Amino acid sequence: MSEVKGVEAVPRLWQRFTEWLRHNAPEDHAVLLPGIGAEELGTLEREIGFPLDGGLKALLSVCCGVVTPASSMEPGAFFLQYSLLDAAGIVEWQRYFANAERDLVADGNGWGVGMLAHHSWVPFAQANTGDVLFVDHRDGHEGEVGEMSFGDPRYRLLRPGLTETLHDMCVAVEESAPLLSPELRRRPVVHEGRMLEWH
Numbered sequence: 001m002s003e004v005k006g007v008e009a010v011p012r013l014w015q016r017f018t019e020w021l022r023h024n025a026p027e028d029h030a031v032l033l034p035g036i037g038a039e040e041l042g043t044l045e046r047e048i049g050f051p052l053d054g055g056l057k058a059l060l061s062v063c064c065g066v067v068t069p070a071s072s073m074e075p076g077a078f079f080l081q082y083s084l085l086d087a088a089g090i091v092e093w094q095r096y097f098a099n100a101e102r103d104l105v106a107d108g109n110g111w112g113v114g115m116l117a118h119h120s121w122v123p124f125a126q127a128n129t130g131d132v133l134f135v136d137h138r139d140g141h142e143g144e145v146g147e148m149s150f151g152d153p154r155y156r157l158l159r160p161g162l163t164e165t166l167h168d169m170c171v172a173v174e175e176s177a178p179l180l181s182p183e184l185r186r187r188p189v190v191h192e193g194r195m196l197e198w199h
Contacts, residue, residue, distance in 0.1 A: 010058035013166035020173050027075035027194040031067040036060055036087060044087050048094045053143045055162035056124060056135045072128050075195040080186060082125035082133050093123035093132055115154050158183045
């Protein structure tokens with residue numbers, strides 16, 4: 001099976017990416033938090049109310065967040081200019097979208113469900129701007145990685161899954177090249193030899 005396919009590739013791709021961080025953006029590598037085990041994953045699933053996508057579970061099992069940067073000049077926003085959330089942050093953001101979905105329906109704006117908010121969006125990374133990356137758990141969209149920018153509040157599909165996202169990130173940093181995906185028009189740049197930025 002190709003390294004790009006299947007959620008079982010996520011830990012391997014994550015190791016490949018974080019090894020690059022270790023050697024090229026050491027301050028980003030230093031803020032990585034450890035993964036969580038099956039019991040904590042089960043607690044997280046109970047708190048959000050449904051099973052997590054396999055790719056997201058695989059990522060959380062090897063890394064569950066970073067030491068949150070206080071500003072854009074601190075390391076940690078190496079995931080496409082987003083910082084990975086810990087379990088508490090994931091629950092908080094998922095509940096935000098679930099509440100926003102309920103508000104849309106209550107206000108007669110049901111057309112916005114799935115465009116502006118959905119309870120099946122599980123955010124896993126947040127930018128300093130408040131924008132988030134999430135894994136979609138809706139029927140027909142399972143595993144897709146989306147981006148919610150509150151300056152342009154309609155979600156944007158970025159990649160079919162975390163496996164493809166991580167693969168593209170690995171290739172980009174290793175080749176110092178723009179991301180392959182046209183949805184991700186970002187180029188990796190190492191700032192001051194210590195942290196990865198995506199311009």
